[in-house]
Amino acid sequence: MIPPIPPKPANLADPAPDFPWPAGKRCAVIPAFDVDAESPWLIMDPKNVDRLVTLSFGGYEARVGVPKILEHLRSIELKATFFTPGWTVENHTKSCESLLKAGHELAHHGYLHKWIDPDDYPTEVDEMDRGIEAHERVLGLRPRGYRPPAATSSERTIELVADRGFLYCSVMLDDVNPNRHVLKDGRPGPVDIPFWWTLDDSMVSLYSLSLPRPIATSQQIYDLWVEEFDAIYDWGATYHLLLHPQIIGRPGRLAMLRRLLEYIQGHSGVWFATCEEVANFWIKKEKGQGAKAKKGARR
Ligand SMILES: [Zn+2]
Numbered sequence: 053m054i055p056p057i058p059p060k061p062a063n064l065a066d067p068a069p070d071f072p073w074p075a076g077k078r079c080a081v082i083p084a085f086d087v088d089a090e091s092p093w094l095i096m097d098p099k100n101v102d103r104l105v106t107l108s109f110g111g112y113e114a115r116v117g118v119p120k121i122l123e124h125l126r127s128i129e130l131k132a133t134f135f136t137p138g139w140t141v142e143n144h145t146k147s148c149e150s151l152l153k154a155g156h157e158l159a160h161h162g163y164l165h166k167w168i169d170p171d172d173y174p175t176e177v178d179e180m181d182r183g184i185e186a187h188e189r190v191l192g193l194r195p196r197g198y199r200p201p202a203a204t205s206s207e208r209t210i211e212l213v214a215d216r217g218f219l220y221c222s223v224m225l226d227d228v229n230p231n232r233h234v235l236k237d238g239r240p241g242p243v244d245i246p247f248w249w250t251l252d253d254s255m256v257s258l259y260s261l262s263l264p265r266p267i268a269t270s271q272q273i274y275d276l277w278v279e280e281f282d283a284i285y286d287w288g289a290t291y292h293l294l295l296h297p298q299i300i301g302r303p304g305r306l307a308m309l310r311r312l313l314e315y316i317q318g319h320s321g322v323w324f325a326t327c328e329e330v331a332n333f334w335i336k337k338e339k340g341q342g343a344k345a346k347k348g349a350r351r
Contacts, residue, residue: 064236065244068229069341070288073333077323079284080330081291081316082245083132084222085121086199087148088296089113089140091165096262109260110298114147117301122154124310128317133327135161135199135222138186145190152191157326159197160184160218168204180212197221197245197327214241220331222247228289230334243331245292250280252294257305270308277312285319290330 073080090110093100100106125132134151136158141148151158163182187195198213199222210233213221220243233241249255256268284291300309316322
């Protein structure tokens with residue numbers, strides 16, 4: 053028998069409004085990286101702490117991936133957002149400090165990258181609070197944005213993000229532009245910066261014996277990401293790259309990313325921005341629209 057499942061909208065917010073990007077810009081491009089390091093491998097199976105080869109997948113980030121990505125971003129004068137689990141902050145502090153020193157944004161990405169279980173709210177809260185605590189204690193910064201590990205969530209995730217005072221989150225898949233969450237009690241929630249799997253490198257390039265997937269060629273990934281960019285540019289929407297230093301930081305993949313960013317930079321009217329910059333801009337616009345509406349009401 054099929055159990056009764058009442059219809060429940062996942063997102064109470066209206067679809068993202070059409071709004072102009074900053075003057076002269078027609079779309080936003082966000083280079084974002086999830087600095088998971090060894091955390092997903094440890095949470096997947098705690099015994100992996102003794103499987104040094106498995107761990108070395110994540111260890112590639114601090115040794116090679118992050119420095120190479122930093123070098124590249126510096127060479128093209130681009131700032132990015134790095135969603136970082138608290139465990140990474142504690143165990144790869146120097147690597148995180150190098151990101152901050154280069155002027156990039158660090159945002160929250162759980163503590164040990166534990167997937168959110170809708171039936172285990174206390175652990176969801178613990179992951180959230182330990183992640184915040186690690187950023188504050190080790191790096192002296194309070195992250196402004198949050199992305200849950202592996203796109204997992206519960207019915208209370210957005211409320212938790214709002215309660216902890218985040219400016220924005222990157223949780224939903226149901227839009228092509230930022231929009232503001234509406235909490236169940238009608239209060240405004242954080243701004244959401246949506247993403248989609250086609251721009252996630254792990255979908256096309258993450259391989260391990262425990263996660264066997266076809267490995268796409270760099271040219272296939274380039275073609276996919278250019279195709280997405282062309283359409284998003286046409287729509288005037290948000291191109292949100294979701295990358296992982298342990299995946300995109302491999303030599304051939306990074307060469308492809310370099311080529312892709314050159315292609316995008318060859319277009320006029322592209323606004324390269326961090327997630328925080330996009331959220332702040334969106335809020336500024338929202339306030340402007342509110343002021344206009346009030347003015348209209350007085351007439
Ligand atoms: Zn992650």
